[in-house]
Amino acid sequence: MTQHPDLVSVLMPAFKPEHFKPALESVVNQTHTNLEILVGDNSGDPAIQAVIDEVGDPRVTRIPNHAVSGKSPRLNHMILWLRAKGRYARFVYDDDLVYERSTEVLLHQLKTVPRCVLAWHQRDVIDEHGALRWRHGVLPEDGSAVLDRRLLLDNMAKFLNFVGEPSFTMFDREAIAHFDFNRYARFDMAFLWDIAMYLGIAENGLAAGVGEFLGGFRLHSGQVSSAANVFGAVEWELVFREELCNGNLNDEQFNTVLPKILGLYQASKGELPVLEGFQSRLAVDAHTGRLRETMPQFRDAYRSLLAARH
Structure with missing residues (x-):
């Protein structure tokens, strides 16, 4: 897969230029320097190329994906994944920051924890100017955790997305039999891309997290995900109902x-x-113990909601 076992492919889907320069600079300044940095330019905006030229790092390659992918986030992610040469890969989004030791720490987890396919660290939440808003994580700062897929689900039931956004994760591509980005239970998730990705990857091995805060998730009005966040409740219901029906989650969870x-x-x-309507049906189905029985109707309702979005 690669000529050097420590090569890390940093995959940067770029949809907008506003915060791209600090995001790219944070990547090129990593203490782990053996990187290929692939920028999937899905913007059609020359400003992305201008930032790449200004940063001037030879490890950065721009891949103009907007004409190929129709500006589809799914296709942009998949093209980057298939173009990567490194055994290890991580996505870093065009508005987030990764602190200097981020790649070094995540790579260490993947290489030293047996059967680890997904590594993550905790992150700060920052505003559009880069100022700290709060810190987000459930682990002690000097702590760590190793979870299989069932434990991952159990902790999601307690904390929802405690792993965090994809910018603060890394994967062992060699150990992942099939990468399908945001596809979960035959659906392409509109909002919970990360959860679909983590649960799919965790079918291949273990997830290892560290408590250090080594990145900044930026909150701002121009986020690509913000337009789809109303789908969050429906997609969390989809995940937990599917896992309940498949026997990976019990009624108590x-x-x-x-x-x-x-x-x-x-x-x-x-x-x-x-x-x-989704809210009231869920409450009734849970109260009457019909969550499994009514799953086909829920899937149909979710499918209709996705279709209406387009």
């Missing part, structure tokens, strides 16, 4: 996450009124 999903519906239904 579902009841743990149920109030969180209902709360997400409550917060989102003002923006998308159809979610009120």
